[in-house]
Amino acid sequence: MQGFRKFLQGPGGKILLALIIVPFVITAFYGYFTGGNSGDVVARVDDTPIYRSVVEDRVRVTRANMMRQSPNLDPRLLESIVTAPMVLQGMVNNLVILSAAKSSGMQISDEQAGSLLMQMEDFQINGRFDMALFERTVRAYGHTPSTFLVAIKDEVLANQIRAGYEDTEFALPYELADLRRLGEQQRDARYVQLTLSQLAASVEISDEQVKAYYDSHLGDFMRPDEYQLEYIELSRAAFADQVDVSEQALRDEFDARQRVAQQQGGAFEERRQVAHMLFRITAERDEAAAIAEAEKVRAELSAGSADFATLAKAHSEDIATRNNGGRLGLLTREALGGELAQVTFALEKGEVSQPVRSDDGIHLLTVTDIRVPRQPTFEEQRQALLEELRESRQEELLADAVPRLEEMAFEHPDLTVPAETLGLSLKTSPFFTLSQPQGIAAEHDVRAELNERSVLSGQQNSRLIELSDSRFVVVRVADHRPETQMELAEVQDDIRARLQRDAAAEQLAQQEDRARALLSEGADLAAIADAWQHPVESLEGVERGGDSRNNAVAERLFRMARPQEGDTMTEVFRLDNGDLAAVMLIAVRDGQVDGLDDQQQAEALLRLAELEGGNTFRRVMTWMRETGDVKLYLDRLTSAAEGEVE
Structure with missing residues (x-):
């Protein structure tokens, strides 16, 4: 069972699942090859346009957010991952989902969104929503407070649409049996492998061959143009030495915040981390039956057969919370309201309530954490206030300096005068090539500026x-080293390695032809091993998608057709890493279909249903895009091409 679970979560399991359960899936990420007329609109969903500037800004913000989370991430890799077409497709999908939600009459009020916002712990200090923290955080991620509130509303609606498909899917026992049979399948094989690297290492290349190759390929060994930048950088940190916050200013700020807290009333009231299970009252199940179902689940909790989160996922009918263990968040008495609040705030931490009636149905409630905030003292808040006021004043100085720098950089022929006037240092980058930028040149927007001929030439x-x-x-480009010819001594090792690889690749091709000829003559694996002068090795009990002593051979092993019972099958093929192998498939053993107890069977079916639910939603997403009013103008992201795609 553990091996099956590992397989399901791996790439092999997902591919196999698609082959078994989803025989024909069309991806929702289309590729269009003709664009629209030149313009700013790069897509339309119904009557809603998506502008190129918005997509470019979203790309920039997304990359910046990822760099904040992973500072060591290679910027070049990030550029290949987060591209404008990819971001545009995601934005189109979001609009399609929201259009479906609103067409269905789904909506969320500003009050509901605001309530969710106030409960987000990322924006709380000592259990209290902090407006300053909220604004700093959302602006750092490219939002304003108002657009963030809109984003919350859109996300809630989109999640309801997704949950409607993903959380209502189910899996049947025969699907699980098929997946286990193939997913836990094991194969035994014997093989001979010729590796490109081993052959290359054995090839002797003379100095004369290296020299001849160098002379005939001089154009391949040019050191590209190198550039060095000088630059002025403005940031909050540049003004750290110019900001001094007095003790009186700190106390005034503290007193002002205390007055706001008192005016809010309840800012320091008790909050509880609440989870629930919901049993709805329907035409098929009256209140008594719903209470009985809740009592049955409560008995399971008392018996200790499972925890609250596990049972909520299995039994709760609140699709918005059941997958996260029924968590409702950190709530005040007022936010919960009614009898639910009365019961919840009477519970001890970890205690489970009796069934409670509300307009939604019957609830079981539990409290996982209790927080009773107290009003912080000045000394407790002093350091945080000091940092906030410093940052605020640095921002003011930065806001004043930015337009001045912009104006002076335009008016002066170099950066010396702007740096001196603003009291900033003139920094210098290392030399770099345009294909391998370093330092400040590695910034995407800086490289974009270097595409301007007047900037790259150092004219402005x-x-x-x-x-x-x-x-x-x-x-500003401060120095430029033109393209130069690299000396033989600098590249001779690379040339020797290249010639060795070429010779090894030719040998592999010859050995491949030789092995195929032997197979056509009826020879076995031993004959191929003799011809290649390499030993025969074994793989036993290899699992699909699992680790083995030779993963490259094992991966190809599962592409081979199953031989007849008691027979073997031998094939010669190139591995994905470029090596050559002859493989004899000896035995295939299917995974055990039986052997799961009821709980394991239920867990496996639930996991399978989750994967099917994701596939179902992707197919629905494809259908919605194909049948909806969606127009893409992908070429407008990069050029002004003619035409329109619908």
Whole structure:
């Protein structure tokens, strides 16, 4: 069972699941090859346009957010992952989902969204919603407070649509049996392998061959143009030494916040982390039956057969919360309201309530955490206040300096005067090539400026470049080293390795032809091993998608057709890593279909249903895009091509 679970979660399991359960899945990420007329609109969903500038901004923000989370991430890799077409497709999908939600009459009020916002712990200090923290956080991720509230409403609606498909899917026992039979299948094989690297290492290449190759390929060994930048960088940190916050200013700020807290009333009231299970009252199940079902689940909790979160996922009928264990969040008495609040705030931590009636149905409630905030003292808040006021004043100085730098960088032929006037240092980057930028040149927007001929030639300064909400830079090409011929001594090792690989690849091709000829003559694996002068090795009990002593051979092993009972099958093929192998498939043993107890069977079917639910939603997403009013103008992201795609 553990091996089956591991397989399901791996790439092999997902591929196999698609082959068994979803025989024909069309991806929702279309590729269009003709675009629209030149313009700013790059897509339309119904009557809603998506503008190129919005997509480009979303790309920039997404990349910046990912860099904040993973500072060591290679910027070049990030550029290949987060592209404008990919982001546009995601934005189109979101609009299609929201259109479906609103067409169905689904909506969420500003009050509901605001309530969710107030409960988000990321925006709380000592259990209390903090407006300043909220604004700083959302602006760092490219939002304003109002657009973030809209994003919350859209996300709630989109999740309801997704949950309607993903959480209502189910799996049948025969599907699980088929998946286990193939997913836990084991294969035994014997093989001979010729590796490109081993053959290359055995090839002797003379200095004369290296020299001849160098002379005939001089154009391949040019050191590209190198550039060096000088630049002025503006950020909050640049003004750290210019900000001094007095003790009186700290106390005034503390007193002002205390007055706001008192005016809010209840800012320091008790909050409880609440989870629930919901049993709805329907035409088929009256109140008594719903209470009986709740009592049955409560008895399971008392017996200790499973925890609250597990049973909520299995039994709760609140699709919005059941997959996260029924968690409702950190709530005040007022936010919960009515009898639910009365019962919840009478519970001890960890205690489970008796069944409770509400307009939605019958609830079981539990409290996982109790927080009784107290009003912080000045000394407790002093450091946080100091940092906030410093940042605020640094932001003010930055906001004043940014337009001044922009104006002076345009008016002056270099950056010396702007740096001196603003009291900032003139920084210098290392030399770099355009294909391998370093330092400040690795920033995407800086490289975009270097595409301007006047900037790359050093004739003028760049425009003011906004790297983030609080980081700006102006660059200038300070030095340029033209393309030069690399000396033989610098590249002879690379040439020797290249010639060795070429010779090894030719040998592999010859050995492949030789092995195929032997097979056609009826020879066995031993004959191929003799011809290749390599030993025969074994793989036993290899599982699909699992680890083995030779994963490259094992992966190809499962592409081979199943031989007749008692027979073997031998094939010669190139592995995905370029090596050559002859493989004899000896035995195939299917996974055990039986052997799961009732709980394991239920867990496996639930996991399978979750995967099917995801596939179902992807197919629905494809259908909605195909039948909806969706127009894409992908070429407008990069060029002004003619035409329109619908």
